[in-house]
Amino acid sequence: MDGTEPRKLPRVPENLLKKRKKYQGLKAAEAKRALEEKRKLQPGKQIKFKRLETFVRNSRRKMRDDCRSRRMEVYRKKVPNLIKHKLAFVVRITDIEGVSSQVMHIVKMFRLGKIFAGVFIKLTSEAIKKLQFIEPYVAWGFPNLKSVRELIMKRGQGKVDGKKVALTDNIMIEEQLGKFGIICLEDVIHELYSVGEHFIDVNRFLCPFHLSIARHAGINRKGYLTEVGDPGHRGDAINDLIRKLN
Template identity: 40%
Template sequence: MGSAVDEDSVEAFLIFIRDEESIRQTPPEKKGFQRERPHQKTPPDFGYDMEETGEQQVMEETGEQQVEDEQQVEDEQVNAQEGEIEVEDEQVDAQQGIENHNDEEQQIMLSTLPSLSVVPSPSPISITVVVSPEMAQVEAKVVVPESVLKKRKREEDWALAKKQELEAAKKKSGENRKLIYNRAKQYSEEYEQQEKEVIQLKREAKLKGGFYVEPEAKLLFIIRIRGINAMDPKTKKILQLLRLRQIFNGVFLKVNKATVNMLHRVEPYVTFGYPNLKSVKELIYKRGHGKLDKQRVALMDNSVIEKALGKCGIMCTEDLIHEIMTVGPHFKEANNFLWPFKLKAPLGSLKKKRNHYVEGGDAGNRESYINELIRRMN
């Protein structure tokens, strides 16, 4: 019994060894199954064929791998769907939170306005607020500080006073403009009448075989032509009284005994004569400056003259020229208002300052020829 078992075992063992050698000698491409690694070798099963067992094992492993892959893909899809669902849930929760917050804010605003009635509208967002009569009365009863009321009243008074002042100034300016125009027209007619009268008197005298002597001039214009070198104190003082403190300064002067005596003392240092209407106008319009508050002010506006000489009835430049030319009752004030004229050096220079005009020089009285010198120096 024991020997028979041993023979069967030996025979089976030999068959196993032969099969192993045949498998080893078979090329890899001809094998129907993958050879297991040594550590994965399973003990032989002597009840079935080894080739069929290998093929079934490979097929089973391949099927299991496919099933596992499909299961893994399905799991990933399920996880992605669950993630999308979670994101949608979070968005819905956030939207609900915002709506709840807005509802709370609206409730708070409505609670702070007890006197306001809310009228529901079809739209859930728009709110119509109606002010009650009680709220209007509360707004009307707001107390304004006394200082604010005083300030408003003061500003209103100032604005009203300024407006009235501007209106009065505008009205006065219009009236003065008309008055100035009428006076200028009157003075022009007066000067023209005087010239015609002189011409008529000369013609009448000529017809009678005589000649007409014009009245003595009442106005002088004096120009300083020399400096202070070798000048005695009395002469210097007279020049200061005449306001001739600088060379080529000029002033108007009224003809009388006192002024004539003064001019005799300073005759070597000045030249003078009788200016005509054209010379007076050119001097005042071109180089005229007034003395206002002890300051030298250019005669750019009639308001300067009116401010200084308005009390004397002199309102404009034409009034000033007329007062100077005719040596009127307010000649002193008008002449004192005029700042000494600062003339330029005469065009073509002076001939000889040391000699008298009648000797071919420049000093002394040159009567009506002073107008020619004024043209050169103005």
């Protein structure tokens, strides 16, 4: 065995090696073209079809908003007396799909991103004009101390480091609002109801209140109107709506 010579590998002609290399290159290019064609033929996102009634409804809403905007420029509405009421609670109770850009801007400014979302606002002449403009989509009125307390106690949430945190810890409230002299939940309620000096800071810290509604009201139109009522200014009757949705 030791005297045997090592086995020699068969030699391949150079022209055959070139043919093999060329063939491999052609196969790689063909595979690349096939992959590109496959990507072109892959279907994209499916087209979402909308019913004709949707376009008609959205068009009518936009025309109504534009008409209201023109009327407000010509006729200056009388602003209600602000001496008695300084605080308002606004609840979005209808869909805003297809509305004008001005309505959408006001709704976003009031942070009413979702249906049945509610916020406190400070009543000024400018705020009332904006409320009158979006009245077909919201219900608003003057909350009493009991309503403010129940909303804060049951559904109050604050934004801490970009996250929603329930208002269950006075230490957290003091850390976030202590620089304004607000150190507990009762201070938050008092600042909101009295529309104090730091109302804007407290309201900015609070997240919009996401209210609930009976199951039948979201399906049945008659039940919806019975549960929520018509949009617009409610005055002191907004407290009844808060009792139903809180």
